[in-house]
Amino acid sequence: MRASATHNMGFVVLISGVATIGGFLFGFDSGVINGTVEGLKQAFHASSVGTGFNVASVLLGCAAGAFAAGRLADVYGRRTILIISSLLFIASALGAGASTGSAMFVVARIVGGFAVGAASVLSPAYISEVTPAAIRGRLSSLQQIMIIIGLTGAFVSNYLVAAAAGASTSPFWLGYDAWRWMFWMQTIPSAIFFLSLLTIPESPRFLVSKGRGEKAEAVLARLLGPEAARAKIAEIDSSLSHDHRPRFSDLIDKGTGRVRRIVWVGIGLAVLQQLVGINVVFYYGAVLWQAVGFTEADSLKINILTGAVSIVSCLIAIGLIDRIGRKPLLLIGSVGMTITLTIVAAAFSTGHIAADGNLALSHGMGLTALISAILYSALFNFSWGPVMWVMLGEMFPNQIRGSGLAVSGLFQWIANFAITMTFPILLKNVGLTGAYGLYAFFAAVSILFVIRMVRETRGLELEAMQG
DSSP: OOGGGOSOHHHHHHHHHHHHHHHHHHHHHHHHGGGTHHHHHHHHTOOHHHHHHHHHHHHHHHHHHHHHHHHHHHHHOHHHHHHHHHHHHHHHHHHHHHOSSHHHHHHHHHHHHHHHHHHHHHHHHHHHHTSOGGGHHHHHHHHHHHHHHHHHHHHHHHHHHHHHHSSTTSBOGGGOBHHHHHHHTTHHHHHHHHHHHTTSOOOHHHHHHTTOHHHHHHHHHHHHOHHHHHHHHHHHHHTSOSSSOOOGGGGBOTTTSSBOHHHHHHHHHHHHHHHTOHHHHHHHHHHHHHHTTOOHHHHHHHHHHHHHHHHHHHHHHHHHHTTTOHHHHHHHHHHHHHHHHHHHHHHHHTOEEOTTSSEEOOHHHHHHHHHHHHHHHHHHHHTHHHHHHHHHHHSSOGGGHHHHHHHHHHHHHHHHHHHHHHHHHHHHHTHHHHHHHHHHHHHHHHHHHHHHHOOOOTTOOGGGOOO
């Protein structure tokens, strides 16, 4: 799908924009928990481990959703599964806010997690499948910007609701606690996502794989023009196996009998993106900054600032990803995150436990930790944040894209769950210094992984991807 052949770039951007609303909801659903932790503790009388599970439970659904969505999308279509996901987002938001106990809350969050997991793998895949190679990186990177905008939107929403109520645990509209309304706010963008999805076409590559060539050609004609559409149909068709539909067994190399190298690369990218600890900032930001002396209101403001810096970082990445490539951005991010995480850990190591049981830092060390953490978040969103999703959406050959996404997405969310679930335990047993030291170690490992395993995909057509 060459940029020079594109006749309707406005349509390409429009339908890609609709798909990225899934990224917004991914971010909003991930970030909304940030301001509700104290409310969950009080409402459900949860221990630190119980609170960790309440926060991390969504990730179980994410793992299941990512794994199932990749395969379901090969059977029913990318658009169809995204529509189902939008409805699950609505159901989860309503259920989480109305929960009367941990069990109901966990079920609601797992339902939402299924939607997040599906959107996380299918939104970038859909964008990759309707976008010209020359600008695929830029449009696919919009997914990460929308994730950050969603996170920031959740932080802003949480802050405004808490400020209006007086605190996240105070009564708000209709007598319900503010933290419940934080969840219910998500129904608005979820409904917009559902309605918008009804206006976009199915992925032409999925349509070809299902033998619906005429409909695929009609979609491609709107994207590229009639002549280019016919040529592209032939390219897509030649990239697929004609003796069977896409299936999990395609992930095994027929020549060696082993899992294809590209699958291990996808798993490595997905897992390392989480092991650097970014979601500790996303999910526990308010708790983290209160632990080093900031008030709840200050912590929520810091979250908003971090989100704004992250959006700017993503915009810079969008400007560079199709110029310098995916691999250089990953390397820059890995090196930068290793340095900033090490500085954060070192700053925390200078603190002492105050009378209230929280870590106390000097003004200088507290400021150093804060600035380094914001820079770390910026570096992540300049590199591994957008690039991992771009590469997962484009790096797999057409025949194994759904299955490759399913497996990579499953491992990504399992790693996410592990990091999120273990942070309260690490905080209690080895402190912030040990936790951030561990994340710095994995950032260093990611440097070696990128150098040895990652191949550049800039400018390659999806039909040219090798597995």
